[in-house]
Amino acid sequence: KDGSILNSMSSGGDGVQRVTLSPDTVTYAGVAQSPGRRRVHAIAPFRAPPERLVPPAMACSSRKRPRGSVGGAPARRRGSRSTRKARPRRPGMSFVRGFAGHTEACLFDWDGDGAASGLCYRDVSPAMAGPGEGPKMKRHDLRDTEAIGMMFRAVLLVSLVLGWQASSALGATRYVPQQYPTIQAAVDAAAAGDIVQVAAGTYSDVTHPCGHNDPTLSIVVMKSGITLRGASWEGTILDARGLGRVITCYGTSDVVIEKLTVTGAAPGGPPFAKGSILCKDAGTSVTIRNCNITENQSNGVFCAWAPIVNIEHCRLWRNEGTEAMGGGVFLIGSGVQISDCHFLGNESVADGGAIATMGACSPVITDCLIEANYAAQGRDGGGLFLTSSSATVVNTTIQYHSAPADGGGIYAGDCALTLRNCRLYGNSCGNDDRGGGMALYFCPNVLIEDCTFAENGATGTSKGGAVYAYASAGMMIRQTTFAKNYGPVATVYVDEGSGVTLEKSIIAHTLYGGQAVFSNGDLSASCCDSYGNEGGDALPAGSNNFSVDPLFCNTGWMDFDYRLQVGSPCLPGSPYTQACGNVRIGGEDDCGPTDVPFSAMDLPLRPTLLGAPNPCGGEATFVYELPEAAEARLLIVDAAGRCIRTIQDGNLSAGRHAARWDGKDTEGRPVPGGVYFSKLIASGQQVTRGIVVVH
Numbered sequence: 123k124d125g126s127i128l129n130s131m132s133s134g135g136d137g138v139q140r141v142t143l144s145p146d147t148v149t150y151a152g153v154a155q156s157p158g159r160r161r162v163h164a165i166a167p168f169r170a171p172p173e174r175l176v177p178p179a180m181a182c183s184s185r186k187r188p189r190g191s192v193g194g195a196p197a198r199r200r201g202s203r204s205t206r207k208a209r210p211r212r213p214g215m216s217f218v219r220g221f222a223g224h225t226e227a228c229l230f231d232w233d234g235d236g237a238a239s240g241l242c243y244r245d246v247s248p249a250m251a252g253p254g255e256g257p258k259m260k261r262h263d264l265r266d267t268e269a270i271g272m273m274f275r276a277v278l279l280v281s282l283v284l285g286w287q288a289s290s291a292l293g294a295t296r297y298v299p300q301q302y303p304t305i306q307a308a309v310d311a312a313a314a315g316d317i318v319q320v321a322a323g324t325y326s327d328v329t330h331p332c333g334h335n336d337p338t339l340s341i342v343v344m345k346s347g348i349t350l351r352g353a354s355w356e357g358t359i360l361d362a363r364g365l366g367r368v369i370t371c372y373g374t375s376d377v378v379i380e381k382l383t384v385t386g387a388a389p390g391g392p393p394f395a396k397g398s399i400l401c402k403d404a405g406t407s408v409t410i411r412n413c414n415i416t417e418n419q420s421n422g423v424f425c426a427w428a429p430i431v432n433i434e435h436c437r438l439w440r441n442e443g444t445e446a447m448g449g450g451v452f453l454i455g456s457g458v459q460i461s462d463c464h465f466l467g468n469e470s471v472a473d474g475g476a477i478a479t480m481g482a483c484s485p486v487i488t489d490c491l492i493e494a495n496y497a498a499q500g501r502d503g504g505g506l507f508l509t510s511s512s513a514t515v516v517n518t519t520i521q522y523h524s525a526p527a528d529g530g531g532i533y534a535g536d537c538a539l540t541l542r543n544c545r546l547y548g549n550s551c552g553n554d555d556r557g558g559g560m561a562l563y564f565c566p567n568v569l570i571e572d573c574t575f576a577e578n579g580a581t582g583t584s585k586g587g588a589v590y591a592y593a594s595a596g597m598m599i600r601q602t603t604f605a606k607n608y609g610p611v612a613t614v615y616v617d618e619g620s621g622v623t624l625e626k627s628i629i630a631h632t633l634y635g636g637q638a639v640f641s642n643g644d645l646s647a648s649c650c651d652s653y654g655n656e657g658g659d660a661l662p663a664g665s666n667n668f669s670v671d672p673l674f675c676n677t678g679w680m681d682f683d684y685r686l687q688v689g690s691p692c693l694p695g696s697p698y699t700q701a702c703g704n705v706r707i708g709g710e711d712d713c714g715p716t717d718v719p720f721s722a723m724d725l726p727l728r729p730t731l732l733g734a735p736n737p738c739g740g741e742a743t744f745v746y747e748l749p750e751a752a753e754a755r756l757l758i759v760d761a762a763g764r765c766i767r768t769i770q771d772g773n774l775s776a777g778r779h780a781a782r783w784d785g786k787d788t789e790g791r792p793v794p795g796g797v798y799f800s801k802l803i804a805s806g807q808q809v810t811r812g813i814v815v816v817h
Contacts, residue, residue, distance in 0.1 A: 295319050305342045305350070305360075306330045314347025314376070322357030326386075328365040332372065334403075338391045339366035344408075346374045352381040355414040355437075362386040362398070364419065371428075373403040379410045387418035389444040394454060396446055397424025401431050401456075411435050419444055422468065425456040435462045439730075443470035447507060448478030449495060455481045465492040465505075467732045473497055473533065474507030475523060483511040487518055494522040494732035494745050501526060502561070503533030504549060504734075512538040521547035521682075522734045522745050522780075528552075528590070529561035530578060538567040546575045546588070547682050548734075548743055553582035557590035558609060562620075565594040572601050574684050574709045579608040579634075581739055586615035587636055591643070593619035601626045603709040605674065605684045608633035612640035612657070619643060624661075628672050628692060628708035630654050649702035651692055666701045675713040685710040731756075731802040731809040738815055740785030740792060744769065746802050746809075750776045754804035758783060761797050774804075785815060792817075 293315030302308035304327045308318040328339050341360050344350065350369070352358025362368045363386045371377055379399070387398035394402070398418040401408045406428035413436045415422040422441040425431050433451065443449040449468030451460065465476040472478070475495030479485055485508070497504050504523030506515075513534070520531045530549035532541075539562070546559045555561075559578035562568060568591075575588040587609030591597060597620065604627070607613045613632045616622045620643035628651045629638040637657030639645060649666045652659040659669045673690040676683035691698045692707035699707055731746040748754060756770035766787040770779075783800075786792055795817045802809045 293317060297321070298325075299323075309342055309345055309348055309350070312345065312348050314345075316347070317349045317351055320350070320352045320358050320382070322353040324359040324361055326361050326363050326365075328362050328367075332367070332370045332400075334372045334395075336370075336372075336392055336395050338370075338395070340370040341366075341368050343370045343372075344374050344377050344379075347376045348374075349378040349380070350382070351378070352383075354381050355383050355412055359383040359385065362388060362418075364388045367391065367398065367400060367420075368418075369399045371399070371401045371406055371408050373405045375405050375407045377408045379408065379413065381412045383414040383416065384422075385415075385417050387420045389419045389442075391420070391445075394426045395424070397421040397452065398441070399423045400426075401428040402426040404429065406430070408432070409434065413437075414439070415450075416440055418442065421446055421448055421450070421452045423451045424448075425451070425453045425458055427455040429457050431456060431458045433458065433460045433463060436464075438463060438465045438468060438476075440467040442468070443472065443474075443478075445471065446478075447472040447480070448474045448476070450476040451478075453477075453479040453483045453485060453511075455483065457484045459486045459488075460490060461486075461488045463490045465490065465495055466730070468495045469498070470496075470501070471498045473501045474503045474505075475525075476505050478503065478507040479511045479513065480509045483508075484513070485511065486514045486516075488514075488516045490518045492518065492520045492523075494734050496523070496734065497525045497527075502528045504530050506532045506534075508532065508534045508537050508539065510536050514540045515542070515544055516540075517543045519545045519547065521545070521549065522732070522743055523549045524734045524738075525550075525555075526552040528556045528563075530558045530580075532560040533557070534560070534565050534568075535563040537562075537565045539565060539569070541568075541570045541573055543572045545573065545682070546578060548577050550579045550581070550734075551584055553584065553739065555584050556580065556592075556615070557586045557588075558584070558607065559586075559588040560590070561586070562589070562591045562594045562597070564592070566596055568594060568597040570597075570599045570602055572709050574603045574605070575607060575613075576603070576605045576682055576684055577607065580611075581609070581634070584609055585611050585617070585640075586613070587611075587632065587634075588613045590615045590617065591620040591622060592617040595619070595621040595644075597622045599624045599627055601706060601709055603627065603672075603684050604629045604632075604638075606631045606633060607636070609636045610634060612637045613655070614639045614645075616641040616643045616645045620645075622646075625649055626702060626705065626707045627651075628653075629659075630672055630674075632656055649698075649707060651698070651707055666698070668698050670698065672708065683713075684708075685713045688712055729754075729802055729804045729807055729809050731800060731811050733800050733811055733813045738785070738813060740815060740817065742783050742785070742813060744781050744783065744800055745778065746780075747778045748774055748776050748804055750805060752776075752805045754779075754802065756781055757801045757803070759799045759801055760793075761799075766793065766798075769800075 295317045296302060296308040296312055298305050298308045298320045305320055305325055312318055325341060328341050330340050330343050332338055332340050332343055341362060360368050360382055366388055368384045368387050369379060384398050397420050398415060404427060407430035409432040411434035415436060416439040418441045421443045422438040423433060438450040441449050446452050447470055449470040450465045468476050475497045476492045492505050495505055502525055504525035505520045523531050528551055530551040531546045550558045558580040559575045578588050580587050587607035588604050604613045613629050613636060622645045624647040626649045630653045632638060632655035635657050638652040638655045638659050639661060645662050646664055647661040647667055648664040650661055651668055651670060651672050652661050653669050653671055661667045670691045672692050673687040675685045675687055686693050693712060694704050694706060729748055733742050733744045744756060754770060754774045757765050758767040759765050769781045769783055793815055795815050798813050798815060800811050800813055
């Protein structure tokens with residue numbers, strides 16, 4: 123338009139990047155969907171005869187042209203170069219085209235000799251081409267082409283050229299084992315943008331050095347820009363068989379790992395370089411999705427100073443952090459997003475059975491189910507261990523965890539933490555420790571909102587059946603339900619140096635003599651319902667607090683249904699809520715259908731069984747899953763193999779079930795301390811797990 127070219131995409135506010143092209147500049151002028159993650163790739167300048175490209179007037183104008191003219195300009199007889207008049211500068215041809223995951227912008231010019239030159243830019247990013255900056259491109263005078271007939275050939279040739287460019291941009295697919303004998307051979311041959319497609323089967327070629335002073339051998343060492351894809355997570359199995367690591371990513375960018383089972387990784391490796399999948403060093407950006415990461419003798423995923431790691435729709439089951447924190451995932455100095463994942467039965471020799479962070483991490487955990495993971499004896503955080511981090515946990519269930527020390531479900535130290543729309547069920551801390559559901563130390567900025575803490579516990583002289591806070595100022599608990607938590611002191615324990623605001627929340631039915639709240643620090647409460655707590659319902663001075671039965675939908679033990687019956691005093695419309703802005707009090711709505719947000723909760727391939735806490739003080743919860751409807755028996759046997767108690771005996775549906783053992787034998791007598799075994803028999807298969815009883 124008027125001697126310049128302007129192609130733009132988006133209006134800036136819709137999250138889509140906008141690219142502006144002018145006759146001599148390509149600039150970034152908008153916001154990418156994922157800021158900071160884009161890269162710019164300059165395709166080498168090229169020159170081609172004019173008949174290979176559509177002239178700008180032909181490409182950009184739809185006006186009817188006079189016969190014998192080009193672009194509306196009268197045709198003239200060819201003459202010698204010396205007799206030709208200089209032509210004014212005219213715009214070249216530009217276009218913007220989209221491919222899967224990126225956009226390509228191209229600008230072409232014709233010089234005085236009729237030859238063309240151009241540049242293409244893909245995924246222009248603010249990090250590499252800021253406003254007013256960008257790759258410069260020298261202008262050339264343009265000349266008309268020589269004959270109309272050549273233009274029709276040009277249209278066909280341009281289509282072929284652009285089709286070839288599009289296929290190149292999308293990358294090649296390299297097949298294992300059809301074209302390459304090993305996964306590593308295919309990765310070595312691949313270029314950025316390629317897909318390494320691995321057929322169903324088991325691959326155990328643990329022979330490839332990782333470099334970077336890492337002596338560990340790996341099944342595959344990834345390169346930047348490569349997608350490693352299996353046929354399905356059940357069908358394509360990468361099994362290290364205890365010989366080394368499965369997948370290594372050192373400083374790689376734009377890597378995708380998907381549709382695989384990753385198993386059999388051995389313990390070992392240099393400090394801060396462990397795990398069945400290792401993502402390490404600045405520049406690393408890796409997406410792991412639709413994977414089954416299971417039964418590794420090392421962390422499921424280990425991320426060290428990796429700025430961008432996404433773990434999506436994965437199962438992390440029964441991994442053992444034998445040398446580091448975080449049996450399922452360990453993070454140090456990394457930015458990680460974990461979404462729609464299922465963590466089950468992971469163990470750590472240190473802190474954090476499922477997930478552990480340290481050193482300026484920024485994890486975001488959404489839509490996950492984290493259950494029955496375990497931290498080693500004397501360590502913190504049965505489910506999550508978060509230190510020196512800024513963590514966000516949304517719409518996630520954290521249940522059936524045991525920590526021998528503090529924080530049965532979550533331990534957070536020196537953290538900023540947001541917990542929104544989460545459920546913490548059936549977690550416990552060690553005797554004489556703190557925070558059955560969650561323990562907080564030196565956390566200056568904590569928000570707990572729209573959550574439910576139920577049946578979490580602290581025994582002995584422990585403090586805080588649901589929540590314990592020490593030196594944690596600026597803590598807000600809003601619209602949260604605390605129900606049937608247990609402990610000798612209180613459901614919510616606010617220790618010295620902490621400042622906690624409790625509003626529009628329910629604290630009900632605290633067991634084992636515990637009261638609703640206890641404070642050695644600064645605690646305020648408003649618009650809260652405190653009811654039926656064995657040690658007392660008293661709340662600190664505040665406004666519009668009350669003590670009335672909240673009318674939960676189902677009050678059975680381990681039903682975990684703490685929604686509100688119609689007519690509850692905590693639902694909008696009651697006299698109590700009208701005094702508080704007529705909004706819901708507590709973390710749950712009324713008794714409508716329960717949503718199941720976890721698409722990663724696929725049925726197991728075989729029966730599974732886990733017990734928590736372990737060790738236990740005499741009571742334990744067993745969580746087990748069946749791949750199909752079947753007759754199932756759950757037994758407790760002693761070290762000599764004698765059955766001392768039958769917990770379950772009958773037909774059950776496919777899926778997840780839970781049963782509670784009270785620590786007694788068939789005669790109703792408490793069993794003595796020692797080692798016992800839970801045994802699940804179903805679908806012609808048997809699963810046995812040890813459990814220690816300590817009195």
